[in-house]
Amino acid sequence: MQKNSLKxxxxxxxxxxxxxxxxxLADDKPxxxxxxxxxxxxxxxxxxxxxxxxxxxxxTYAQGMVGPNLADSLNVISKDEFIAxxxxxxxxxxxxxxxxxxxxxxxxxMDQIYAYLKARADGAIGxxxxxxxx
Numbered sequence: 374m375q376k377n378s379l380k381x382x383x384x385x386x387x388x389x390x391x392x393x394x395x396x397x398l399a400d401d402k403p404x405x406x407x408x409x410x411x412x413x414x415x416x417x418x419x420x421x422x423x424x425x426x427x428x429x430x431x432x433t434y435a436q437g438m439v440g441p442n443l444a445d446s447l448n449v450i451s452k453d454e455f456i457a458x459x460x461x462x463x464x465x466x467x468x469x470x471x472x473x474x475x476x477x478x479x480x481x482x483m484d485q486i487y488a489y490l491k492a493r494a495d496g497a498i499g500x501x502x503x504x505x506x507x
Contacts, residue, residue, distance in 0.1 A: 403488040406497040411506040419485030434500040447494035
């Protein structure tokens with residue numbers, strides 16, 4: 374009787390394919406938007422933090438001003454790159470983004486800010502003042 378077993382190299386290939394498949398378990402939508410402008414509690418808090426700390430350079434709704442359009446940028450950069458830029462700052466073509474690592478509100482709300490910006494990047498919410506979903 375022949376024993377059917379997968380070799381370690383076969384398992385590695387299968388694992389790689391699953392990791393990059395559309396059926397990945399990664400949460401690529403860290404937000405919930407209803408009625409085109411009502412955000413879940415965490416994402417709404419991210420919007421408030423964004424308005425308080427980020428909007429002065431990146432625009433009221435992340436559409437860009439002195440700083441780049443983050444609604445577009447989050448379609449290009451990864452969450453890890455976003456976190457690194459916010460934490461450590463970044464030198465760009467038009468100037469420098471400051472590091473926010475010493476700001477506890479920004480650091481503790483990083484995932485929430487990302488969720489709001491990801492909703493903007495995905496087109497789930499437009500350039501509107503959102504509300505908190507009930």
